Amino acid sequence: MDKVSISVSVNGRTRRADVPPRLLLSDFIRHTLALPGTHVGCEHGVCGACNVIVDGRAVRSCLMFAVQADGCELTTVEGLGSADGLHPIQQAFWEEHGLQCGFCTPGMLMAAHELLQGNPDPTDEEIREAISGNLCRCTGYTHIIEAIRSAAAKLREASVDTVRPAAAA
């Protein structure tokens, strides 16, 4: 299979690679770029663990090929914040116990990020709608809803979204 050259902006850095056309975006992120924060739960587009932000929208990276991301701007969980400099959404998940095993968490964070970009003061119903495409087996979702509510308040207070990169359109 002939490889295809692609160039993708990932968390503010340009990453170039020659990839097989059938390589899933999730595998490209995890294995080619060695960014393992994006998780694969079902590989059939249901669980949402593999959500990443592509050109401002949260998408399933297991349902895209890497070649389709050529020229796109991606944000993965690694681009949201770091363990010693958590993004307010991550901080809120920590404070409100919005994670247990942590496996669905990157996808949840991406879903929350997309929601709060467009809606800084969501109702609980809007929060529920926003994460309804993400499965969590640990939490029963209660603390995740509380975390996103708290994150919204933090972000409103800060009034400046500190998310790198400019990708978040």
Added chain:
Amino acid sequence: MSSHLDSNVIPPSRQREAPGNGTKWIGKSIKRVEDPRFLAGKGKYIDDYTVPNMAQAATVRSPHAHARIKSIDTAKAKALPGVIGVFTGQDIATVVDPCPSFASPPVPQNACAIERVRHVGEVVAAVVAEDRYIAEDAADLVEVEYEMLPPNVDIEASAAATGDAILHPEARDSNVALDESFSFGPVEDDFARADHVVRRRLRWGRASAQAIETAGCLSEFDPVSGGFTIHCNTNFYNFIPFVIAGSLRVSPTQLKMMPIMTGGSFGSKVFIHKIIILTSALARLTNQPVKYIEDREEHFTNSDSHGSDRLYDAELALTRDGEMLSFRFDVMDDYGAYLQFGVGTHGNAMAQVTGPYKIGSFAMRVMAVLTNKCQQGPYRGFGSEVTNWVIERMVDAAAKELGIDPVELRLKNMIQPDEFPYMIPTGNIYDSGNFQEVYRQAAELIDYDAWKAKAATMRSEGRCVGVGIATCQERSVYGPTEWWFLNNVETPGFTLTSTPEGISLRIDPTGKVFVTLNSVFVGNSPETVVTQVLAEQLTVDPADIVVGYADTHSGFNGVGPQGSRFTAMVAGACVSASIKVKDKLKTFASHLLEANPADLELRDAKVGVKGSDKEVAIADIAIQANFFRLNFPDTPEFDSGLETTAVYDHPISAEPAPDRSHLGIFYPMVGHICHIAVVEVDPATGKVEILDYAAVHDNGTIVNPKTLGGQVFGGTANGIGSTLTEEFVYDENGQFTNANFAEFALPSVHEMPANLKLGHVETPSPYTEYGIKGGGEGGRLGAPSALSSAIDDALQAYGIETKSLPVRPVKLRGMIREAEMRDAAE
């Protein structure tokens, strides 16, 4: 009066830390110390590991439920560029032996099938290739010829099957792998004197935990040592070398298991034996490190963790005024094609099979039936979720038949707060409790009486709204006798009686406390628990405690997070280690302060003289004890270092009677839960909506209210799924028709009640340190009963009784349609 329980003596308590209100860190909702790395995407789960020269594996899986393998042609697959090797079950059997089995007598099982496949998804060949994509391409090129055998799908039919339908003809001439009967106390007499016997046939359907992360393994064979280094997300990593070494033809010490953080387990990743054996065989055959990660379909169809799948014929004997006398049942359990763990899930249920009620005797017949489905394994509750549901269904049925209010009937029969420790007919004890208070708080939290009235009004307006209640036990901290005491007494198998938990602890020269655990993280909070207990014990700041995990070569006794045991057990190990290291600190401090060690105490990260302001910081002792040997007398107690190890055994357990007239004490830290649900059923679709929900749990002394709350919420979500949405559907040919997340419906946020009300009662255990009980499974142990009860209440106009779970909308709609047709015919 003599009793079958006379020989079952409760040992004295070994509790050293009494529960109290003066704790600084225990009972506080500190943020989890585990979280920052997981939030930042640095969790290091199994698929995040790579090693040099690593190859990837994919499997060829059986499309048939039951068939003979006539031939396997691997030529085309082997010819594909990038393929390193293609191996059949026979190839794999040249380097590994059959899987270990806790069943006795064992049901033989291979990690890769030989000669016969026994369920859809069973591995018949494996490919190792440069990458997973090529491995999967090659797997598609393997040609397997099958000769069909009759599939066994129905539990009763399989139990009666003969001839070609027998799954393991080389081992037994029946598909019943175990059939044992037990009687505890005067069951016959109690039934003879009963005024009323309630009888029900109850069915609990098949599903599994389906954590969002699947199982996987990375195995490296070292020809120099002759052993393996194994990365695997098994929860049992410190124990499993002793279980699987024989299969891998090495000694346990030649297996180095690495501790791997796990993306959810709920029991499903306790063992993962097939994957470890298969991957290790491939690593040995290719002489190359091999990684194999299940995809979701493999996890559905070939895991070792399908949940209970049971048919009960149950009887509850009562007096006419509602005193419960005796309980008995025959249960058949569809274990699938293999019996890896024996009937441990039924052993588990013996811990609390009579519920919170004073029922004087109990009997059962348990039959383990083999069918052409994937095998069973643990799932949150380990079988007790089913018996909780059975006893609560029987109590609701009794209330209806005797015309007694279901709450009144429960309260009438409940064990009273002054009756603990309470020994149930099977021999297990309930350590402590206040069931009445748990009920009272739940009823208050949801305003039970108001909802009962409101639901009645809504029903009178034509809506199907109902209120249901469950008062259930939540056993915690298991002893391993449950795995084998239901086996035939002549062939009990490996009669293990230890489930210890160990830690090592050292204080480094800067005064930081380094702790190493021997159990992994599965989404619970091992590092946070240990931090809170040690901060309490050593009076240090939680930020000065660093927690890590040992591999099996550097570690020692640890059993892991199962059976709601870890928090109570590791707290015990922390107390043991603290006693030892505090002695050392006091010894060094006594010299530095010129004081008697007996006059010293720990306070605010210092060691000081009681009643005096003379004190020295732990950090100052630490630098002296680690770096300045000559500052101390030349006697062994001042040897350098502040380190210790500690192993904590199960705090209170006792062996089963040799004749199994009782089962001993094996699961004695028993919490209590009361769930109250309000539901509305749409009779046109069978959809159940939860309008309101309250869950009150008593898990003894709470270490961290926030994380315990998380366990209750998550367990309740599992219970909602088990009741309303989650069912593995095998058709009449044994095809697994919904093995994906689109058709097997885990609850999404929309299935959860919007306002789940949580409450806690704290009745400390008299046996564990600080009085802690486990609380990892409780939600799933209560929700199915409360929801079933609420559905019945909502559909009382139709005379519908929930006797089979789950009640997915299609099933409930069918029951409603049947009732409508029956009513129309009358």
